[in-house]
Amino acid sequence: MTGVTEAILQRDLGIVQTAYFKIPRVLLENGETLESVTMAYETYGQLDEDRANAILVLHAFSGDAHAAGYHEGDKDPGWWNVLIGPGKAFDTDKYFVICSNVLGGCKGSTGPASIDPKSGKRYALDFPQITIGDMVECQRQLIDHLGIGRLLSVVGGSMGGMQVLSWLVKYPDRVRSAIPIATTAKHSPQQIAFNEAGRQAIMADPDWRLGNYYDGNPPAKGLSVARMIGHITYMSDVSMTEKFGRQKKTNLPVTKFRADFEVEGYLRYRGDSFVRRFDANSYLYITKAMDLFDAFDGKPIQEAFGNVSAKVLVIAFKSDWLYPAYQSQEIVRACKIAGVETSYCEVHSTYGHDAFLLEVDEETHLIEHFLKKVFYEYAVTGGYGA
């Protein structure tokens, strides 16, 4: 499978734009309602006449609606540009690809930094505790708005994978196939612990001020530390050694707690740049939504996927210790028990959790053939097949 990367990088979508969709009212899982919700989204490719070629891409924790192509004037493309575009795994010559920013986010969709229509002020901590299911509910309304009955596929890595599972359980009739990648049906105590450490870093920053920082300085230091913790968990021992080793940044004598090692500089850089593009309150709300998520909804695994008729492709990565393969195998187990047609691959990789953004050749091969099969089955059964 060598050479795939070079071949696909040559073709891109070009300039793309973000669109916005307003939902008048969303009933949340906790019983509260949110008025006037905005969903930021992008689409690539053309919806076919049968409206049968639509794929919903769901982003990870800090992602956004800009999954592929370039925004006017930008140097870098969308976050999954390696997989979405003409001739790529999600081939925009064939498929209509949709990606929206999650509810609770800070990249154009309604979140804690948005204006509360009731008070005219920013929500901050008045924002309700949203769930992965609420994110999916908003996406469902967007899909309705776009006139799509049944999605050819729902796909996402990490938190995106949780949304995939939520789609399978909440709207089994609306998806023909599903691709959860490097994800889990529910967070382990370890995953909750890392998220809690991140939240505590934010809340310990004096600039956080119980979430009311929008007219002053944001809790930059806290958010930056939270992101540093995150980045450590996204990599692996091997990938860090390969990337940084014990390389020093300068030859200067060691002073007190400057970033002496490359890895320290990297983490500081990642932390600082994150502060410029992410809202601290969104960090709190979204990580909590992930911790609260349980795809099986407390039900025994035997009943979890009872209504699922979609074909499922589960992908995990060997060195991913944040979302270890055993969690993907648990999803596979639920599929097996429910008699769901399932494929599973544990891809050899040293990148850790980041692998789902980096192992392009393997993912392209798996996804491309899987989608081809699902799309072909749809075509030969005239759309009435499972």
Added chain:
Amino acid sequence: MSMRSQVAMGHENIRPDHQIIAQWVSPDATVLDLGCGNGDLLYVLIKRKSVRGQGLEINEQEIYRCVAKGLNILHGDVEKGLSDYKSRSFDYVILNQSLQQIRSVDAVIKDALRVGKKVIVGFPNFAYFRSRAQIFFGGKTPVNESLPYQWYETPNLHFFSISDFFDYCRSRKIRIEQKVFLDGERRISFFPNVFAQTGLFLISSNVRG
């Protein structure tokens, strides 16, 4: 597994053991192929018998080959892969050229007979005359077409013969519904335990559910 490495695509080029298995499997059946390798057999069964197939394979590179054929394929260990399935969830469970590489053969066959209404087993016959000759005259571990590995690199954990398998079925009260013995492409009926390289069995548990 030299048989496995032969590329057997195209209608005239289907492996002889795959042809026999395709004859045994009824149309539109559900099939679980344990240790399905590159998926050639499942592919044949889907094309010829329009089965609903599921494969299980431990080798990552084989997973990519199976996915390219459009198969449902799970990456995992046969010994851990069966217990999740409900009883009788498949019409056929296939263990073709994989049994000899499984640690707990007895437990896997037992579970295969629970998960599948019928089980198809194919394995290299250790008592094949060439193997006998290599041991008897050469005093060496046999290496031949059906046992293509040197002793220090073989993935095979068990070496058993067609007669051994008959004994096994008798002792476990397993019903043998069909059997075919092959030497290459030729069917062997005369002293198969001596002249057959491969034994193929269609078995089921004696308890009818």
